[in-house]
Amino acid sequence: MDAQFWTYTLVGITFSLYIGIAIWSRAKSTKEFYIAGGGIHPVINGMATAADWMSAASFISMAGIISFLGYGGSQYLMGWTGGYVLLALCLAPYLRKFGKFTVPDFIGERYYSQNARTIALICAIFVSFTYVVGQMKGVGVAFSRFLEIPYDSGVIIGIAIVFFYAVLGGMKGITYTQVAQYCVLIFAFTVPAIYLSLQATGNPIPQVGFGSKTLDGVYLLEKLNLLSVDLGFDKYTDINRTTLINVFFITGALMFGTAGLPHVIVRFFTVPKVRDARISAGWALLFISILYTTAPAVAAFAKVNLINTVSNAKYTDMPDWFKNWENTGLLQFDDKNADGIIQYVADTQVNELTIDNDIMVLANPEIANLPPWVIGLIVAGGLAAALSTAAGLLLVISTSISHDLLKKNINPNISEKGELWAARISIAVAVVAAGLAGLNPPGFVAEVVALAFGLAASSFFPAIILGIFDKKMNKEGAISGMLTGIIFTALYILYFKPQLGGSGLPENYLFGISPEGIGTIGMIINFIVSLIVSRLTKPTPEKIKDLVESIRYPK
Amino acid sequence: MKEKYWKKNIMYLRVLLTIWFISSFGFGILFAESLNNFYLGGFPLGFWFAQQGSIYIFVILIFVYVYLMNKLDKKHNLEE
Numbered sequence: 001m002d003a004q005f006w007t008y009t010l011v012g013i014t015f016s017l018y019i020g021i022a023i024w025s026r027a028k029s030t031k032e033f034y035i036a037g038g039g040i041h042p043v044i045n046g047m048a049t050a051a052d053w054m055s056a057a058s059f060i061s062m063a064g065i066i067s068f069l070g071y072g073g074s075q076y077l078m079g080w081t082g083g084y085v086l087l088a089l090c091l092a093p094y095l096r097k098f099g100k101f102t103v104p105d106f107i108g109e110r111y112y113s114q115n116a117r118t119i120a121l122i123c124a125i126f127v128s129f130t131y132v133v134g135q136m137k138g139v140g141v142a143f144s145r146f147l148e149i150p151y152d153s154g155v156i157i158g159i160a161i162v163f164f165y166a167v168l169g170g171m172k173g174i175t176y177t178q179v180a181q182y183c184v185l186i187f188a189f190t191v192p193a194i195y196l197s198l199q200a201t202g203n204p205i206p207q208v209g210f211g212s213k214t215l216d217g218v219y220l221l222e223k224l225n226l227l228s229v230d231l232g233f234d235k236y237t238d239i240n241r242t243t244l245i246n247v248f249f250i251t252g253a254l255m256f257g258t259a260g261l262p263h264v265i266v267r268f269f270t271v272p273k274v275r276d277a278r279i280s281a282g283w284a285l286l287f288i289s290i291l292y293t294t295a296p297a298v299a300a301f302a303k304v305n306l307i308n309t310v311s312n313a314k315y316t317d318m319p320d321w322f323k324n325w326e327n328t329g330l331l332q333f334d335d336k337n338a339d340g341i342i343q344y345v346a347d348t349q350v351n352e353l354t355i356d357n358d359i360m361v362l363a364n365p366e367i368a369n370l371p372p373w374v375i376g377l378i379v380a381g382g383l384a385a386a387l388s389t390a391a392g393l394l395l396v397i398s399t400s401i402s403h404d405l406l407k408k409n410i411n412p413n414i415s416e417k418g419e420l421w422a423a424r425i426s427i428a429v430a431v432v433a434a435g436l437a438g439l440n441p442p443g444f445v446a447e448v449v450a451l452a453f454g455l456a457a458s459s460f461f462p463a464i465i466l467g468i469f470d471k472k473m474n475k476e477g478a479i480s481g482m483l484t485g486i487i488f489t490a491l492y493i494l495y496f497k498p499q500l501g502g503s504g505l506p507e508n509y510l511f512g513i514s515p516e517g518i519g520t521i522g523m524i525i526n527f528i529v530s531l532i533v534s535r536l537t538k539p540t541p542e543k544i545k546d547l548v549e550s551i552r553y554p555k
Numbered sequence: 556m557k558e559k560y561w562k563k564n565i566m567y568l569r570v571l572l573t574i575w576f577i578s579s580f581g582f583g584i585l586f587a588e589s590l591n592n593f594y595l596g597g598f599p600l601g602f603w604f605a606q607q608g609s610i611y612i613f614v615i616l617i618f619v620y621v622y623l624m625n626k627l628d629k630k631h632n633l634e635e
Contacts, residue, residue: 066606071587071602071605071606073606074583074584074602074605074606077605077606077609077610078579078583078584078605078609078610081609081610081613082575082579082609082613084613084617085571085572085575085613085616085617086572086575088617088620088621089568089571089572089616089617089620090568093624207607208596210597210598210607211595211596211597211598211603212596212597213597219596219597220597221597221598221599221602222597237591237598237599237602238591239587239588239591239601239602241588244584244585244588247584248580248584248585251579251580251583251584252580255579273635274635275621275624275625275628275634275635278617278620278621278624279618279621281617282614282617282618282620282621285613285614285617286614289610289611289613289614292610293606293607293610293611296606296607552561552564553557553560553561553633554628554633554634554635555628555632555633555634555635
C-alpha cells in the first residue's frame with residue numbers, strides 16, 4: 001500500500017470524523033453559537049485553544065524556517081508561546097469574569113463608547129480575515145501537493161468542510177472538532193519526530209535527542225555546527241549580534257500579538273468559571289508546547305539528514321523524493337558548474353540548490369525513509385491545523401458582524417432567533433469570502449500576517465490591559481491610544497514592505513526593527529498615548545469604575 | 556479585605572512576569588551569547604533557553620499562578 005492510498009484513507013477518516021462531530025453538536029442558541037454554551041471543561045478548552053492557535057504555518061512551515069535560521073528561528077518559538085503567560089495572568093480570568101461574547105463587546109462596554117466598539121470590531125475583522133486567507137491557502141497547497149487534486153478544488157473541499165461544521169455548530173461545533181483536530185495534528189507531528197530522533201540518536205524523545213550524541217559519538221548540534229561551517233553558513237547555534245535587537249522586538253510583537261488576538265481570547269469565554277479560565281490557559285500552553293518544543297528538534301534532525309543526503313552528492317544518485325519535490329518547484333537544482341554534483345553552500349554564486357522552508361516537514365518522512373502511512377498522517381495533520389485555525393477565525397468574523405454590528409449597533413431589538421440566523425448567515429458569507437480570497441491569494445499573504453500580529457499587539461492588547469488594571473483609563477485615552485498604535489504600526493509596515501508596495505529600505509528601519517517587530521513599538525506608543533490622554537480628559541464614570549472593580553474578583 | 560486580595564494578585568503578577576521576561580528576553584535573547592559558553596548536554600545554554608527552556612518555564616509559570624490564585628481565592632472567600 002503506497003503513500004497515496006494512506007493519504008486518501010487518513011484524510012477521508014479525519015474529515016468524516018469532523019462532519020460526524022458537527023452533526024452531533026449543532027448549536028441551538030446564540031450562547032451556544034458564540035461561546036459553546038459557556039460550559040466547556042478547561043482541559044477540553046485547552047485542547048481546542050491549542051488547535052485554534054496552531055495554524056498551517058506552525059505545522060508545515062515553522063520547523064523549516066528554524067532549520068534554515070538556526071538560533072534566529074527562536075523568535076517564533078518564544079514569540080508564539082510566551083503570549084499565553086500574558087493571557088493567563090493578565091487577560092483571560094478577568095475577561096471571563098466580564099462574561100460577554102466578544103472582544104469588541106469588552107472594549108465597547110468598558111470604554112462606554114460605540115466608537116471604541118466599532119474600531120475594535122473593524123480591527124477584529126481585519127486581523128481575522130487576513131489570517132484566515134493564509135489558512136485557506138494552506139489547505140489548497142496540502143491537497144494539491146499530496147492528492148494530485150488541483151489547488152482550486154482543494155480550497156473548495158476545505159471551504160465545504162468548514163462551512164458544514166461552522167454554520168451548523170458555531171462555537172460549539174468548532175470546539176469539539178478542534179479537540180479532534182488537535183489529537184490528529186499532534187499525533188501527526190510527533191510520530192515522525194520520534195522516528196527521526198531514534199534514527200539520529202537512539203533516543204525516542206525528540207526534545208532530549210536533540211541535545212544528545214549521534215551514533216558516531218558526536219553531539220548532534222555540534223555536528224550540525226561543523227557541517228554548517230564547512231558549507232560556509234553560520235554555526236547553527238550561534239547568535240548573530242547584529243540582528244539581536246530585531247529578534248527581541250519580533251519576539252515581543254508575536255507575544256503581545258498572541259495575547260491580543262480575538263480568536264484566542266474568545267476561547268476563554270467558553271469555560272464556566274474564572275478559575276477554569278486560568279487553568280485552561282495552562283492546559284492550552286502545555287498542549288501547544290508539545291509541538292513547539294518538538295519543532296526545533298525536527299528542524300535540527302531534518303537539516304542534518306538533508307545535508308548528508310544532498311551535499312556533494314551526484315545528481316544522478318538522488319533518491320526518488322528528490323525528483324518528486326523538484327517537480328513541485330519546492331526544490332530546485334541548477335548545475336552551475338556542470339559537474340553533475342550538488343553544491344549546497346552559503347555562497348549564492350556557487351550554491352546550486354534552492355530549498356523551500358516547507359519541505360523540512362512535508363518531505364521529512366521520505367528523506368528519513370519512514371513508512372508510507374506517515375506521509376498520509378502528515379497531510380491529515382497539516383489539514384487539521386489549517387482547518388481548526390480557519391474555523392476559529394471565521395467565528396470571530398461572524399460574531400463581530402451579527403453580535404457587535406447588528407445586535408449592538410444597528411438593531412438592538414433583534415430576536416434571539418433572528419440573531420442566531422444572522423450569525424449563521426454571516427459565518428457562511430465569511431467562509432465563502434475567505435475561500436474566494438484563498439482561490440486568488442494575493443502574493444503577499446505571508447506579509448499580511450505580520451500586519452495581523454502587529455495590529456493585535458498595538459490595538460487590543462493595551463486597550464484590554466488598561467481596561468482591567470487602570471481604573472482611570474477613560475474612553476478618550478483608549479480610543480486615541482488604539483488609533484495612534486494602529487496607524488503607526490500599519491504605516492510602518494506598509495512603508496517597509498516592498499511586497500505591499502512600500503518604498504522604504506531596510507537601512508532606514510527605526511532602531512533596526514523590521515516590520516515584523518514594529519508591533520512592539522506600536523504597543524508602547526498606544527500605552528503612552530492612552531495614559532497621557534486619559535489623565536488630561538474627563539474622568540471615568542463611577543459606573544465604569546464599579547465594572548472594573550467587579551471583574552477583578554472572581555466572586 | 557478585597558483590596559488586600561488585589562494587591563497580593565498584583566504582587567504575584569510582578570514576580571511571575573519578571574521570571575517570564577528574564578527567561579525569554581533575558582536568557583533566550585539578551586544574555587544568550589554569554590550563556591552559550593555553558594552547556595547542557597549537547598545544548599549551548601543560551602540556545603537551549605531560546606528553543607526549549609523558556610517554553611518549559613512559561614508552562615510552569617501558568618500552573619504556579621493557578622495554584623497561588625486558587626489558594627488566594629480560598630483565603631479571601633472569593634471562590635465561585
